[in-house]
Amino acid sequence: MTAEIIDGKALSLKLREAMKEEVTKLKAAGIHPKLTVVLVGNHPASKSYVNGKKKACHETGIDSEILELSTTVTETELLQQIHKLNNDPTVHGILVQLPLPGHIEEQKVIEAIIPEKDVDGFHPINIGRMMTGMDTFLPCTPYGIITMLQSKSIPIKGQHAVVIGRSNIVGKPVAQLLLNHHATVTTCHSKTKDLKSLTKQADILIVAIGKAHVIDESYIKEGATVIDVGINRLDNGTLTGDVDFQSVKEKAAYLTPVPRGVGPMTITMLLKNTIKAAKGLENREG
Numbered sequence: 001m002t003a004e005i006i007d008g009k010a011l012s013l014k015l016r017e018a019m020k021e022e023v024t025k026l027k028a029a030g031i032h033p034k035l036t037v038v039l040v041g042n043h044p045a046s047k048s049y050v051n052g053k054k055k056a057c058h059e060t061g062i063d064s065e066i067l068e069l070s071t072t073v074t075e076t077e078l079l080q081q082i083h084k085l086n087n088d089p090t091v092h093g094i095l096v097q098l099p100l101p102g103h104i105e106e107q108k109v110i111e112a113i114i115p116e117k118d119v120d121g122f123h124p125i126n127i128g129r130m131m132t133g134m135d136t137f138l139p140c141t142p143y144g145i146i147t148m149l150q151s152k153s154i155p156i157k158g159q160h161a162v163v164i165g166r167s168n169i170v171g172k173p174v175a176q177l178l179l180n181h182h183a184t185v186t187t188c189h190s191k192t193k194d195l196k197s198l199t200k201q202a203d204i205l206i207v208a209i210g211k212a213h214v215i216d217e218s219y220i221k222e223g224a225t226v227i228d229v230g231i232n233r234l235d236n237g238t239l240t241g242d243v244d245f246q247s248v249k250e251k252a253a254y255l256t257p258v259p260r261g262v263g264p265m266t267i268t269m270l271l272k273n274t275i276k277a278a279k280g281l282e283n284r285e286g
């Protein structure tokens with residue numbers, strides 16, 4: 001079997017076209033969706049992620065602003081800036097680019113953003129809403145993964161989904177979303193015993209480890225759907241996933257590439273959440 005590739009870049013372009021039209025209509029009605037991204041320090045990877053988000057906003061017609069703060073900014077100063085953005089009616093979505101420097105407590109910062117502007121979906125209130133199946137901002141990467149599965153009409157209900165990774169931004173929320181869609185979910189991590197015996201049962205395998213090519217075809221059930229979330233930079237500078245693409249391609253039914261897979265979808269769902277925030281806030285204010 002040779003897997004059908006789920007092209008996250010192509011799907012993103014399609015979804016962003018529809019969003020562009022929606023933004024045009026919102027603007028005609030006087031609503032100008034705006035995202036503010038807070039960037040602390042000048043870590044090259046963070047800078048590049050933030051610029052990617054700004055470019056995507058621009059292409060979709062969403063206003064965006066990058067608030068650049070020095071690495072030495074204090075936690076109190078950062079919280080004050082967030083407070084200002086919370087109270088700025090022209091800002092609909094706030095995203096603080098992680099990781100933050102060690103002297104700032106990330107959880108405190110995440111909780112300072114009001115849930116109505118938390119377009120990353122990381123605030124505990126929004127996580128709780130997701131867990132109980134309420135309307136909320138879904139975390140962008142898990143939301144993108146579910147959208148990719150749906151784009152190919154890949155069944156989730158009743159399927160065995162195995163997630164490798166238990167981070168708060170990918171592993172845990174994607175497991176919860178799959179459960180919300182009625183999958184039977186197994187979450188694996190670095191302490192899991194006999195990982196392979198579990199992954200080989202997966203109808204849907206989500207890999208979010210952060211180590212290049214650790215999952216090869218020996219971990220895969222014939223005909224499975226494999227979603228590679230990992231982004232790893234090799235010594236030669238190329239980006240690659242956690243999955244050994246070439247060998248897994250011959251065994252899976254569906255497979256996402258890296259790059260052009262989950263990465264672009266994460267940004268697309270951020271745009272979607274920002275539009276949702278703009279509509280939500282305007283509705284409340286109106």
Ligand code: NAD
Pocket residue numbers: 141164165166167168169170171188189190191192195208209210211214229230231232262263264266
């Ligand atoms: P993380 O480091 O917070 O979590 C990694 C998880 O993998 C942990 O739960 C750990 O227990 C597990 N793990 C590590 N080694 C393992 C092993 N040998 N076997 C089984 N489990 C193991 O990372 P994260 O933030 O969840 O990100 C994971 C990867 O996804 C990274 O490469 C990151 O860059 C990438 N990522 C991509 C996107 C995207 O948009 N495509 C978004 C977020 C993260």
